[in-house]
Amino acid sequence: MRPSLEGDVRLENEAATARLGAALAHALNAGEAICLTGPLGAGKSTLARALIRARTTPDEDVPSPTFTLVQFYEGDGLALAHFDLYRLTSPDEAYEIGLDEALEDGAAIIEWPQRLEGRLPPHRLDIEIELDGAARRARLTPHGAWEGRAVEF
Numbered sequence: 001m002r003p004s005l006e007g008d009v010r011l012e013n014e015a016a017t018a019r020l021g022a023a024l025a026h027a028l029n030a031g032e033a034i035c036l037t038g039p040l041g042a043g044k045s046t047l048a049r050a051l052i053r054a055r056t057t058p059d060e061d062v063p064s065p066t067f068t069l070v071q072f073y074e075g076d077g078l079a080l081a082h083f084d085l086y087r088l089t090s091p092d093e094a095y096e097i098g099l100d101e102a103l104e105d106g107a108a109i110i111e112w113p114q115r116l117e118g119r120l121p122p123h124r125l126d127i128e129i130e131l132d133g134a135a136r137r138a139r140l141t142p143h144g145a146w147e148g149r150a151v152e153f
Helices: 016-024 044-055 091-096 099-105
Strands: 007-011 034-037 071-075 080-086 104-111 126-131 135-143
Touching: 007 016, 016 044, 016 099, 016 135, 034 044, 034 099, 071 099, 091 099, 099 104, 099 135
Parallel strands: 034 104, 034 126, 080 104
Antiparallel strands: 007 135, 071 080, 126 135
């Protein structure tokens, strides 16, 4: 399937969430972000982990950055930064821990981007994951360079 990166995608299980993350990994370019929102347990970290492993190695250790706030990875030609902004109290804190630099040097995956209070990267794919019974629904909204892009999924 080659869907446009806009609209809803039904994710039947964790494997489907991981497939979406891996597909997005190959569409992600330097200077861009993927912003993940949704309740705890919705699959944000599953998607991020699959994306990172698709750009690094299948067995890459990808811990949640909940306590470290950010983890850095060297992908295949693209530096990746995985941010978890859940514990931030101010949007400035995201930039203090290197969000600008991450986007200058590579790409960012941002969990809890609502903590940026409107100071989101201009070239981003917003993914809102919602519970849908036993499955999940991901609403994809492209911005900037992501607009009009499609992925193989």
